[in-house]
Amino acid sequence: MTAQAPGPVALIVFILFFAATILLGSTVSWWRAHRPAHGADKSEDWGLGGRQFGTWVTWFLVGGDFYTAYTVIAVPALVYATGAFGFFALPYTIIVYPFVFLVMPILWRIAHAGRHATAADIVRARFGSRPLELAIACSGLVAVMPYIALQLIGIRTVIAALGLPGEIPLIVAFVSLAAYTWLGGLHAPALTAFIKDIMIYIAVLAAVIVIPVHLGGYAAMFATAAQHLPKPQGNHALMAGQAVPYATLALSSALAAFLYPHTLTGVLAARSADTIRKNAVMLPAYTLLLGLIAMLGLMAHAAGIVTTHSSSVVPLLFLAIFPSWFSGFCFAAVAVGALVPAAVMAIGAANLVTRNILTGRGQDVGAARIVAFGVKLGALACVLFLNAQFAIDLQLLGGLWILQTFPALVLGLTRIRFSAGAMLLGWVIGTVFGTYLCFQDGLKPTHVLALGGLHQAVSTGLLALVVNIGVVAVATVLVPGRRTETTVA
């Protein structure tokens, strides 16, 4: 199947929706009645929305930056390529919520009391260690950068599907994103997230209703898709040996998900701990949507889409099934869907740099704006001058690295007195060990363990985390932590 340019109507619809969102987000400070929360300074208002987002804004914001545009492209692409295995995103985004419910309100309370804005702030307060603070900040920064690059790639994918050649459209998208973040701060993605979400819901619901009708119902769709994919044994849905990678990838992704700067920024910007608990109940609605989005990968097979470039599966499917104006709308949904998380990611990264890596403690909103701009420029350079595979590989490693901040951030909440030294040692060994394994395996997310003649692939990130926690435990037993100084600034 060849990609046909969908014509001017699709392009006009696309530009209309994209431009409207940018305009709305950039001017948020004008049309929003200006009312900074009491005691919130200007930089806290820019970088954390003044910590006053209620249930619905938090729902749209976290939903908008956790389920990114890249997800809409990448999850169906993986399902298209691997079949049922690609669905591990579903258990991942279910089990993450009990975790959010138990852990995030505690982190929020600590952050609120100490006016912390980042994971590294919280760790510094808990352990009073500057090196550990830097370690956590660097993990966050390096993990989030390729994520921003992937959002830009998401925008480029849909622009290319609209038939626009060259890099100019990408640069236009980038400039829009930069203006939007610079002017609006966290308020821009927070208040435009609802546009993105409604557009994505419309696009996906239309897809999951219209496409199976075209293909003769879900049973027929699953049956046709199965003919294009490797056949599992017997009554199984997964191929032999895929069960353990499926479960361990779901678990490691779930543990890492809310350690990222962008997701944590969304959580810390909530108004209260109960806002977060309410969201742990409400956010699974997006997971349902994600499950349907993942189905698009199977529907593409059933609709006869054949491509070796799996990231264009979703655009090709939309073009094949929908009238061109609606394809334009769906592409705009993906592009807008990339802006929201990319803005939150850049802000999260800026918070880390200005508060934890530089020592200004984030008082200067000008510096935060410049850093957020620099971070996005880096992501753009990565997309323009290095290939997309580089961003994808780095994002994989980023997931492994961010997971190594789990002990300091989450185990640090328990009553056990871990020392800063133990945490730092665990972080170093976990990060180095995981990175080494990942390179040895040719940048794959799983590593094959040989246990007594039994070969089993396991999530590399999870292995590294186990090693990390093991080191922390041993070091803590050998050299117990002193009484923690929670007031160290």
Added chain:
Amino acid sequence: MKMLRLALLLPFLGLLWLPFYDRIEPSFLGFPFFYWYQLAWVPLTSLLVLLVWKKGARS
């Protein structure tokens, strides 16, 4: 009420132990078991979290 929190382990058990659902049949509304089982855990987890939260808050 600490005991109630153990209910939050159920989604982990139900979804990380693949022998529970790595199968095609029985299918439901055209969806193979593998898919509808996992989709069913979405509202179920939501309800469990709600239950633990509300019951926990009352005590």
